[in-house]
Amino acid sequence: MTNRYERLKMQRRMQRRIRLVVEERRMAFAARNNEPTVDLEATMEIPPPAQRAIGRAAIQNL
Known part of the structure; x- marks a missing residue:
């Protein structure tokens, strides 16, 4: 049994x-x-694919 305190x-x-x-x-x-909030019905712009660089020359994605 516990006391009051x-x-x-x-x-x-x-x-x-x-x-x-x-x-x-x-x-x-x-x-x-x-x-x-995210509007699932909204249209979204897709950016063009980024160019990758090998060494110093930029090469476009194939």
Whole structure:
């Protein structure tokens, strides 16, 4: 059996852990909402293939 002081100490420790978890979840949720959404229906421009250089001469992709 624990005495009153130990029970209070355990309750405070548990409350601190709960607060940390809640704050962590709140921050994760806020970070998730700040990410830009991707429009899957939007068209996207594909850049031309880059040229590779061998030594000093530029050679186009075959």
